[in-house]
Amino acid sequence: MSRWEPNTRERLLDAALGLFGERGYDSVTVAEITDRAGLTKRTFFRHFTDKREVLFAGQEMLSRILADAIAAAPEAASPAAAVGGALAAAAAEFGPERRERARRVQAVVAGQSDLRERGLLKRATLTAAMAGALRERGVPDPAATLAAELGGLAFWTAFERWTAPANERGFAELAAEALAELIAATADLD
Amino acid sequence: MSRWEPNTRERLLDAALGLFGERGYDSVTVAEITDRAGLTKRTFFRHFTDKREVLFAGQEMLSRILADAIAAAPEAASPAAAVGGALAAAAAEFGPERRERARRVQAVVAGQSDLRERGLLKRATLTAAMAGALRERGVPDPAATLAAELGGLAFWTAFERWTAPANERGFAELAAEALAELIAATADLD
DNA sequence: CACCGTGATGACACCTGGTGTCATCGCCTA
DNA sequence: TAGGCGATGACACCAGGTGTCATCACGGTG
Numbered sequence: 001m002s003r004w005e006p007n008t009r010e011r012l013l014d015a016a017l018g019l020f021g022e023r024g025y026d027s028v029t030v031a032e033i034t035d036r037a038g039l040t041k042r043t044f045f046r047h048f049t050d051k052r053e054v055l056f057a058g059q060e061m062l063s064r065i066l067a068d069a070i071a072a073a074p075e076a077a078s079p080a081a082a083v084g085g086a087l088a089a090a091a092a093e094f095g096p097e098r099r100e101r102a103r104r105v106q107a108v109v110a111g112q113s114d115l116r117e118r119g120l121l122k123r124a125t126l127t128a129a130m131a132g133a134l135r136e137r138g139v140p141d142p143a144a145t146l147a148a149e150l151g152g153l154a155f156w157t158a159f160e161r162w163t164a165p166a167n168e169r170g171f172a173e174l175a176a177e178a179l180a181e182l183i184a185a186t187a188d189l190d
Numbered sequence: 191m192s193r194w195e196p197n198t199r200e201r202l203l204d205a206a207l208g209l210f211g212e213r214g215y216d217s218v219t220v221a222e223i224t225d226r227a228g229l230t231k232r233t234f235f236r237h238f239t240d241k242r243e244v245l246f247a248g249q250e251m252l253s254r255i256l257a258d259a260i261a262a263a264p265e266a267a268s269p270a271a272a273v274g275g276a277l278a279a280a281a282a283e284f285g286p287e288r289r290e291r292a293r294r295v296q297a298v299v300a301g302q303s304d305l306r307e308r309g310l311l312k313r314a315t316l317t318a319a320m321a322g323a324l325r326e327r328g329v330p331d332p333a334a335t336l337a338a339e340l341g342g343l344a345f346w347t348a349f350e351r352w353t354a355p356a357n358e359r360g361f362a363e364l365a366a367e368a369l370a371e372l373i374a375a376t377a378d379l380d
Numbered sequence: 381c382a383c384c385g386t387g388a389t390g391a392c393a394c395c396t397g398g399t400g401t402c403a404t405c406g407c408c409t410a
Numbered sequence: 411t412a413g414g415c416g417a418t419g420a421c422a423c424c425a426g427g428t429g430t431c432a433t434c435a436c437g438g439t440g
Contacts, residue, residue, distance in 0.1 A: 008417085030397065040419055045398060080379040113311070120310040121303070142375035145343070150379070153339055185332040186376045189270040189340070198388085219425065230390055235427060 009047050009057075011037040016054045017101070020108045025115065052118045055105050059122045063129035065090050066151075070133035079139050079147035084179055086130060087155060091172035094162060106163045127152035154179035199237050199247075201227040206244045207291070210298045215305065242308045245295050249312045253319035255280050256341075260323035269329050269337035274369055276320060277345060281362035284352060296353045317342035344369035 015036035019028040030051055034044050048054045069089035073082040094102070109115040131148035135141065158175035161167055167174075205226035209218040220241055224234050238244045259279035263272040284292070299305040321338035325331065348365035351357055357364075 029395090041397090042399090042420080043418060046417080049398095051397065078380045116314075117307050117311045120314055121307045124306075124310055140378075142371045143378040146340075146372055146375045147379055149339065149343055150336075153335070181332045182336055183379060185336045186379065188333040189337055189373060189376065190268045220427090221425085231426090232391080232428090233389060236388080239427090241426065 008037075008039065008043065012039065012044060012047055013054060013057065017104055017108070020055075021104055025108050025112050050118075052115055055109060055115060056118055056122055059125070062090055062093065063126055065093065066126060067129040067133040070130060071136060073137070079134055079143055080150075080179070080183055082134065082137070083130060083147050083151040083154075084176060086133075086151065087158070087175040087179060088172055090155070091170070091175060094159075094171035096170070099162065102159075103163045103165075106160075123152050123156055126155060150179065150182050154182055157182075198227075198229065198233065202229065202234060202237055203244060203247065207294055207298070210245075211294055215298050215302050240308075242305055245299060245305060246308055246312055249315070252280055252283065253316055255283065256316060257319045257323040260320060261326060263327070269324055269333055270340075270369070270373055272324065272327070273320060273337050273341040273344075274366060276323075276341065277348070277365040277369060278362055280345070281360070281365060284349075284361035286360070289352065292349075293353045293355075296350075313342050313346055316345060340369065340372050344372055347372075 012033060016028075016033045019033055019036065030044050031041050033054075034041050044054075048057065066086040066089070069086040070082045073085050077085070109119060127148045130151050131144050134144035134147055139147065154175060155178075157178040158171060161174045161178070162169070162171045202223060206218075206223045209223060209226065220234050221231050223244075224231050234244075238247065256276040256279070259276040260272045263275050267275070299309060317338045320341050321334050324334035324337055329337065344365060345368075347368040348361060351364045351368070352359070352361045
């Protein structure tokens with residue numbers, strides 16, 4: 001197994017994040033990333049479908065976690081409660097040890113319209129997964145879509161606050177807060 | 191002004207939409223589009239920043255229309271009412287004469303994850319514009335974001351229904367309906 | 381009528397993201 | 411010991427996208 005150095009994927013991630021931090025996303029070439037990682041351009045695209053994907057790796061798992069948590073919510077749980085539980089379950093993926101890397105990723109993604117675009121796709125995937133799981137448990141359609149959308153919005157709000165420079169609070173707390181704020185704001189629409 | 195055929199942009203749009211319909215988005219080359227339009231690859235990229243943008247042209251104006259309508263809403267109007275007025279104002283851009291072309295665009299965008307991504311960016315731009323206009327008129331932040339998000343969701347729901355194969359109803363009607371449904375579903379969250 | 385500035389296009393070279401394809405090499409198992 | 415498998419390298423190739431300069435019509439201006 002070790003004809004080559006191990007942890008190919010991790011090495012690519014580190015090299016990419018390092019270079020992006022030093023010189024910005026678009027002035028860094030995939031070839032440069034693989035040079036730093038001691039690999040080939042071709043190998044990069046075997047591990048990441050995109051140059052962008054290196055910054056959004058592992059988001060597929062989140063969809064599963066959220067959907068599973070919604071499916072596992074108690075029968076009597078309201079849509080809002082089910083979504084709240086899903087966010088709590090997802091929080092396990094956002095321990096303090098991951099925050100620094102998340103901050104670096106966010107810093108790169110920030111100004112780049114290219115990358116925000118990809119982030120939106122990821123968010124849409126999450127909300128679609130939640131909406132599907134809600135429908136599965138019998139929530140009718142305008143409400144399921146709405147609850148999932150609020151969940152997605154709360155998720156990203158919490159994520160942004162979690163990666164904010166001065167923040168020290170945990171993701172679970174921030175997510176619960178963001179969701180509660182949104183549901184409360186519901187009363188101020190009319 | 192007519193050293194070349196006029197309506198460059200329109201010709202590019204028609205050529206692109208035609209080819210995409212015939213052979214699918216990604217098997218069509220920009221060079222092929224410009225060949226059919228009697229132009230050069232370089233000229234294409236002078237009119238559209240992207241190959242994708244040819245399918246989303248003119249969405250910038252929507253942001254302005256929505257934001258202006260929100261700004262122009264009566265002082266006493268609730269956030270929901272302001273958003274509703276904005277959707278009504280935007281409906282002027284979606285007359286029956288534009289529906290057929292919109293259907294063709296939707297058909298191309300549908301299966302292509304690339305293009306749905308761009309669509310999401312456009313939607314995010316619209317909601318951001320609405321949220322900004324709402325804040326401008328004094329709506330505080332959780333509510334402004336929420337109302338804008340609902341507006342964006344209602345907008346795209348209405349757009350999808352408007353371009354659905356069998357539909358004959360007008361955009362204004364569909365948008366008002368979608369927004370009302372979402373606001374009503376707000377009560378079913380808890 | 382000749383001249384000139386401007387705006388849009390053509391021509392062309394170039395870079396880089398992304399893919400197809402085959403060879404290479406170590407590991408594992410029979 | 412042989413052979414299958416999985417991951418990587420090597421290499422050619424395509425297409426999206428950009429920088430740059432030349433070209434030509436038009437609309438003034440003298």
